[in-house]
Amino acid sequence: MTSGLLFAIVGVLLFTMGGAGVLLLDHLLRRILAFNLMGSGAFLVLVGLAQRHDVADPVPQAMVLTGIVVAVAATALALALARRLHALTGRMELPEADDD
Amino acid sequence: MKRLVVIAAALAFSLALIATLLELPAATIDLRPAVAENLAASGVAHPVTAVLLNYRGYDTLLEIAVLLLALFGILALGLERQVCTLRAAERPLQLLARLASPLMVVVAVYLLWAGAWRPGGAFQAGAVLAAAAVLLHLTELLPGWLQPSARLRWGLAGGFLLFLGVATAMLARGALLEYPPAHAGALILLIEAGLTFSLGLILAGLFLFMTCDEGGD
Amino acid sequence: MSLALGFDLLLASALLWSAWRALTTVRLDHAVVVFIVFGLLMALAWARLQAPDIGLAEAAIGAGLSGALLLDAYGALRRREAERKAP
Numbered sequence: 001m002t003s004g005l006l007f008a009i010v011g012v013l014l015f016t017m018g019g020a021g022v023l024l025l026d027h028l029l030r031r032i033l034a035f036n037l038m039g040s041g042a043f044l045v046l047v048g049l050a051q052r053h054d055v056a057d058p059v060p061q062a063m064v065l066t067g068i069v070v071a072v073a074a075t076a077l078a079l080a081l082a083r084r085l086h087a088l089t090g091r092m093e094l095p096e097a098d099d100d
Numbered sequence: 101m102k103r104l105v106v107i108a109a110a111l112a113f114s115l116a117l118i119a120t121l122l123e124l125p126a127a128t129i130d131l132r133p134a135v136a137e138n139l140a141a142s143g144v145a146h147p148v149t150a151v152l153l154n155y156r157g158y159d160t161l162l163e164i165a166v167l168l169l170a171l172f173g174i175l176a177l178g179l180e181r182q183v184c185t186l187r188a189a190e191r192p193l194q195l196l197a198r199l200a201s202p203l204m205v206v207v208a209v210y211l212l213w214a215g216a217w218r219p220g221g222a223f224q225a226g227a228v229l230a231a232a233a234v235l236l237h238l239t240e241l242l243p244g245w246l247q248p249s250a251r252l253r254w255g256l257a258g259g260f261l262l263f264l265g266v267a268t269a270m271l272a273r274g275a276l277l278e279y280p281p282a283h284a285g286a287l288i289l290l291i292e293a294g295l296t297f298s299l300g301l302i303l304a305g306l307f308l309f310m311t312c313d314e315g316g317d
Numbered sequence: 318m319s320l321a322l323g324f325d326l327l328l329a330s331a332l333l334w335s336a337w338r339a340l341t342t343v344r345l346d347h348a349v350v351v352f353i354v355f356g357l358l359m360a361l362a363w364a365r366l367q368a369p370d371i372g373l374a375e376a377a378i379g380a381g382l383s384g385a386l387l388l389d390a391y392g393a394l395r396r397r398e399a400e401r402k403a404p
Contacts, residue, residue, distance in 0.1 A: 003325045003365050009118050010329045010362075014336050016114040021340045023106050029345060029390060033352050036383065037336050040359055047366055049121065056367040058147035059131045062156060065148065065371050066163045069223055069299070072378045072386075073170035076306035079390045080174040083310070086394060090401060148370045211373070219369035227377035234385050303382060311389050 004051035011044025026093045028082040032075060039071045143284025145217040152221065153288045157277040161267060164260045164295060167302050171256065174309055175248070189240035197239040204232035212296050216285065222292040226299025233304035237311065245308045256305060259298025263291050325365060332358050349387045356380030 014037050021034025043064045050060040086092050135147050135155070142150035152160050208225040215221030236242035248256065266287060267277045279287050335355040342348040356379035363372035 001322070003321070005121065006325050006329055007362055007366055008121055010332055012114050012117045012121065013333055016110040016117075017333075017336055017340065019113075020106050020110040024103055025340065027345070029387070029394070030340065030348065033339050033348060033387070036352070037339070037355075040355075040379070043371075044359075044362065047363075047368060047371070049124070050127075051366060052124075055132070057132055058135055058151050059156075061368045061371055062148050062151035063159070064368070065152065065223055065374055066159050068371065068374050068378055069227075069303075070163055070166055072303070072383055073167045073306060075383055076310065076386055077170045077173050079386055080177050080310055083390055083393060084177050086397065090397075092394065219373060221370065224370070224373040224377060227374055227382065231377055231381050234382065238385070303378070307382065307386055307389065310386070311393075 002052055002054045004048045004054060006048070008045050008048030008052065011041040011046075011048055013041070014038070014044065015041030017041075028085070028092050028094065029079075032078050032082065035078070036071065036075060039067070043067055141281040141284070143279060143281065143286075143288050144215070146215060146219070146221075148219070149215045149221045149288070152223075153291060154279065154284065157267070160295075161260075161263050161277070164263060164298065164302075167299070168257060168260055171302050171305050171309070174306065187240055194239050194241060197235050197241060201232045201236055204228050204235070208232075208296065208300070212292055215292065216289065222295035222299060225292075225296040226303060229296065229300025230303030230307070233300070234307050237308055242308075244311045245305060248305075248309075252301070255301045256298060259294040259296075262294035266291055328358065328362055328365065332362060346388075346391055349384070349391055352387065353380050353384035356383060 018034045018037030018039075018041060021037065022031055025031050025034060046060045046067075047057075047064050050057040082092065085094075135151060138155070139145065139147060139150055142154040144150050144154070208228040211220040211225040211228060212222060213220075215225070233242060237244060245252070270276060270278055273280065332355065335351050335358060339348050339352040339355055342351060356375060359379055360372045360376040363369070363375055
């Protein structure tokens with residue numbers, strides 16, 4: 001098994017772990033963490049899968065480099081929204097919409 | 101109940117995806133030869149930089165626009181503006197930060213310059229610049245930002261405007277973002293310098309605009 | 318070759334473990350610190366994937382800047398909770 005394939009599999013696991021976290025966790029800060037894990041997983045799949053025969057590929061690498069910078073901007077925006085919500089309502093969870 | 105369903109679905113999804121990964125046929129498109137062939141005409145010798153700023157310049161142009169939008173979003177949220185005061189920090193810590201931050205600026209310039217032929221480039225250099233600003237803020241040497249002044253606004257938007265300016269100037273020669281091979285290296289370095297400066301300010305701004313909404317003490 | 322594979326497996330399990338801990342640790346500040354560790358491990362993974370460019374950016378942004386943002390948000394949260402309780 002090449003390291004590209006191995007890390008692509010790790011990326012899949014990170015993505016699903018993060019996705020489950022986004023769905024199951026209530027605290028917004030933890031949801032943002034989970035969302036970042038999803039992003040990292042997707043990046044690992046993108047680069048790892050392209051390099052599953054162990055040859056470096058600059059195209060997905062450049063895409064992921066762009067993606068990381070956008071991810072931190074999204075994180076900052078999400079944190080600003082969460083902090084605003086906390087300042088206004090004193091809660092760090094989104095209001096429950098459904099009944100269960 | 102919800103927990104069980106989500107966990108089961110996540111497990112099934114990851115197993116299916118991993119099974120697919122292991123059985124994947126060879127890719128029909130390979131961009132590596134195309135990248136290598138055109139490297140000589142791209143103006144830089146490092147393939148990742150060539151992809152970022154020449155072949156896929158669109159992505160980078162739109163990316164800096166997205167970053168700017170995220171910053172606008174944070175500013176538009178209207179955090180509680182209160183004056184941030186610098187508290188007294190520990191002297192050794194401040195001394196260390198004072199020593200480290202000029203070095204970080206030097207590292208950023210090196211990364212920018214080295215990006216033409218080896219790992220490095222505008223993104224990493226901008227990140228190091230932003231990290232230097234965050235370090236100075238955490239050691240109470242640099243106050244958080246409240247409202248961007250006119251100069252700061254130009255600094256934040258400058259990289260994007262410069263990139264856009266170069267891109268539209270290329271429009272006169274035929275296509276957006278298609279540099280003449282003879283000047284590609286110089287143009288890329290110019291764009292990267294603007295990007296580094298603005299990226300550093302934007303990434304630092306993501307932190308410094310937000311950290312002030314408490315008003316300190 | 319087997320040494321490299323061993324290192325990869327170790328790194329992969331460390332990545333998964335730190336991601337898991339970042340989501341399940343009870344204390345939120347610990348979770349954020351574990352997430353910063355995760356970012357640094359990601360930088361190592363990028364180095365293993367022959368992507369030093371991403372590794373550099375990940376170390377500076379994923380671990381450094383995101384960590385500072387998250388810790389700052391956590392600190393603001395704590396301060397505001399304390400203010401709410403105190404007066």
